Amino acid sequence: MTLWWGEPWPRPDFRASVCADDAQRVEVPVGEPCARCGLAVGGGDQGVSLAHLGEDGQLGRSHFTIECFLREVVPEPLVSEVIDQMRKDPGPDGLGVWA
């Protein structure tokens, strides 16, 4: 299950499916490293936490800020543009690459 944290995106009044359910919303993992860039998550960040199997065989969670999560699927030069565009105009279903 994908958990999410921070303010809903792209906008609080128009949510992507991944952050549509408040039952899957968790506390922002402040200070935990982002699994992609390694930077500590800040209190104002938005993102997701994915389940993964650790080297010790224990189930853990990897945290990604939403920007880094997008970087997994969108070429780097387009990430800011995609985020800006989605905030301005989420499109007819508001999902796009956020699904």
Ligand SMILES: [Zn+2]
């Ligand atoms: Zn990151």
